[in-house]
Amino acid sequence: MGKMKKDMVIPIFIPWQGCISRCIYCNEKVTTGLEKAFNPGKCDEIINDYLKGSANYRRIQLGFYGGTFSNVESGLQLEFLEWGAKWIETGKVDSIRISTRPDFISENLLKKYKKYGVKTIEIGVQSFYDDVLDKINRRHSSTQSIEAILMLKNNGFEVGAHMMTGLPGSNYEKDRNSMKKLIELQPDTARIHPTIVLRNTRLEESYNCGKYIPETLEAAVKNCAEYRIMLEKENILVNRVGLFVPSENINDVVAGPFHPAFGDLVQIMSKINEILPYLERGYGICLSKKEFDSFFSHKGFFLPIIGKYYEKGLIKKY
Numbered sequence: 001m002g003k004m005k006k007d008m009v010i011p012i013f014i015p016w017q018g019c020i021s022r023c024i025y026c027n028e029k030v031t032t033g034l035e036k037a038f039n040p041g042k043c044d045e046i047i048n049d050y051l052k053g054s055a056n057y058r059r060i061q062l063g064f065y066g067g068t069f070s071n072v073e074s075g076l077q078l079e080f081l082e083w084g085a086k087w088i089e090t091g092k093v094d095s096i097r098i099s100t101r102p103d104f105i106s107e108n109l110l111k112k113y114k115k116y117g118v119k120t121i122e123i124g125v126q127s128f129y130d131d132v133l134d135k136i137n138r139r140h141s142s143t144q145s146i147e148a149i150l151m152l153k154n155n156g157f158e159v160g161a162h163m164m165t166g167l168p169g170s171n172y173e174k175d176r177n178s179m180k181k182l183i184e185l186q187p188d189t190a191r192i193h194p195t196i197v198l199r200n201t202r203l204e205e206s207y208n209c210g211k212y213i214p215e216t217l218e219a220a221v222k223n224c225a226e227y228r229i230m231l232e233k234e235n236i237l238v239n240r241v242g243l244f245v246p247s248e249n250i251n252d253v254v255a256g257p258f259h260p261a262f263g264d265l266v267q268i269m270s271k272i273n274e275i276l277p278y279l280e281r282g283y284g285i286c287l288s289k290k291e292f293d294s295f296f297s298h299k300g301f302f303l304p305i306i307g308k309y310y311e312k313g314l315i316k317k318y
Contacts, residue, residue: 007239008057009097010050011065012043017076018068018104024136024168024202025195028066030252031245040083051092059094061120062087070100070109081116088117095119099162102148103140110155122160122191123148127167128178135169137202142181149185159187160239165223166195166215166257168206172223179227183234190236192227193243194220196256204254218304220257225269241266265301268294272305279309284316292317 015028028034047062054060062084069077087093097120098113105121113121127133128142145161152159161182165175182190194215197207206212215223228238242262245253250260259265272295275285287295295302295315309315 006057007059007061008050008054009061009063010047010093011063012040012046012080013066014064014069014072014080015066017066017073018071018100020068020071020101021137021139022202023138024206025164025198027198027201027252030198030249031243032066033246033249034066040080043083047087047093060092061095061097062093063097063099065099068101068104069098071104081113081118085116097122097160099124099160101140102145105148105151107151107155110151110157113157114155118157120158120160120188121152122162122189123152123187124162125149125178125182126162126164127170127174128181129170129174132167132169132174136167146181146185149187153186158189160189160191161185161187162191163227164193164195165227166220168195168203168212172219175223176227176230179230183231183236186234187236189239190231191240192224192238193241193262194224194257196243196245196258197254199252199254207255214256217257217259221262221265221269221301224262224266225273228266229270229273261298265298268297268302271295272302276305279306279314282314284314286316286318289317 013028013032013034015032015034051060064080064084072080081096084093084096088095096113096116096118098118099122102123102125105123123145125145126136126138128145130142133140133142149159149161163178163182195203197203197212197214203212207214224241228241231238240263243258245258247260271291278285292315295306306315
């Protein structure tokens with residue numbers, strides 16, 4: 001049986017727009033490379049570039065990311081929605097995906113979004129602990145996240161949730177419990193990324209004075225691999241792990257478990273987690289060349305975990 005085709009999401013960034021406050025970790029100039037939102041009419045070239053490589057995807061979505069789309073000034077929202085709807089009419093794009101806060105969703109808005117071809121709405125949950133949300137200046141509660149997800153599901157939208165690990169005031173237990181709570185709510189998809197300290201943020205100030213200690217890369221990879229397995233066992237697709245930062249802005253990453261191939265590290269760690277129980281009991285594992293090579297990739301990142309089993313001859317390739 002062949003692999004199921006994935007969705008392509010063409011990202012259209014609308015940084016800073018609609019935000020009522022700035023989360024302490026946020027610097028959208030770093031993560032998007034943009035100072036302000038594109039004019040919709042100038043995004044046609046972006047779409048055409050993505051469509052050149054779209055043949056192997058199940059469907060194509062336009063993703064309106066950055067800021068808080070559902071709180072963007074109504075005229076600008078309409079401009080983006082009408083522009084997106086025209087692309088849907090061409091048949092080259094299936095639908096629209098938006099990203100927003102849980103406290104700026106309403107039944108009336110959802111009716112409007114359906115009219116313009118919005119199928120997927122991703123909610124920035126981050127954590128289900130109110131004390132953590134307070135520390136990061138989210139200005140909404142975990143209850144509002146729950147209510148928003150249920151409202152979206154009841155209105156027939158595909159629901160995504162954005163989660164973060166290693167936030168100020170959080171820990172492994174809280175992060176894991178947040179993932180368990182998300183599983184209870186059964187969104188369709190999730191994005192997970194560990195907290196990264198970016199330049200010109202309040203989190204950078206906390207880090208510089210020793211008030212915030214980020215996760216190590218090793219811990220973040222192990223934890224995110226565990227959470228990914230948890231979610232996908234319950235049929236919640238984890239469609240991205242790790243924070244994307246354009247290569248030209250890497251120097252604006254101050255601290256934290258950032259790695260340009262973080263998603264790949266987590267994917268390999270997920271596979272290692274599957275076989276570790278057998279290795280610990282002394283059973284040998286035979287891997288394909290591709291899997292075997294991946295275990296020893298990334299400059300030996302996984303050697304502290306699997307090296308002893310390889311030395312005992314328990315990990316082989318066929």
